[in-house]
Amino acid sequence: MGLFSFIKNAGAKVFGIGKTDAEEAAEALEAKKNAEAAAAANMKQTITDLQLEVENLNITIDGDTATINGAAYDQATKEKVVLVVGNSNGIATVDDQMTVENVEPEAQFHTVASxxxxxxxxxxxxxxxMKYPVIFEANKPMLTDPDKIYPGQVLRIPALD
Structure with missing residues (x-):
């Protein structure tokens, strides 16, 4: 006896057992879409739990990009929603399509370094x-302790009045 070669997906075609590459790819794509929809739903729930006011909030995820739509109460709320979504595992880019009801100056953003x-x-x-409480307050409720920030986290840095 020796080494025999076979067509990889012959079993699925000849005997009706197993799955073809196309069937496996379709299932993987469906599982990815379901996982992205579940992650988006979890983000929406987190935003609701944090009492961030956004009318008609909609979050979609495609790969590592999240798109946010809706009408935020104010600029600070909009920025906090972007931070909640952007600081989520697996998200590299946020496409912010939200509008703002009460316009105010935009904040700067800072990525925490070690x-x-x-x-x-x-x-x-x-x-x-000593102005650190301004940054802490601007990032509540995502921050619960001024001493608990981590590298890679993105923070809002609002303009001083």
């Missing part, structure tokens, strides 16, 4: 490390 603290970030943006 060794960053809210005080250090406040010093960079405001020139005063």
């Amino acid at each position: 060794g960053d603290t809210l005080g250090k970030i406040a010093k960079t943006y405001y020139g005063n490390a």
Whole structure:
């Protein structure tokens, strides 16, 4: 006896057992779409749980890109929704299609690096490390403790009044 070669998907065609590559690909695509829909639903629930006011909120996910539609109450809410979605596992890009009911200045965004603290970030943006509570408040309820930020997390840095 020796090594025998066979057509990989012959069993699915000849005997009706197993699945063809096309059937497996179709199932994988369906599973991916279901997982993306479930992730979008979880994000919407998180936004609701955080009491962020967005009318007609709709989130769709395609690969590592999330698209957000809806009408946010204000600019801060819009930015927080973008952060909730963007800081979710598996999301690399957020396509923000939301509108804002009450217009106000846009905030800057800061990606936390290793060794960053809210005080250090406040010093960079405001020139005063003691302004860290402004950043903490601007990122509530996503942040629950000013000492618990992590590298890669994106934070809102609002303009000072």
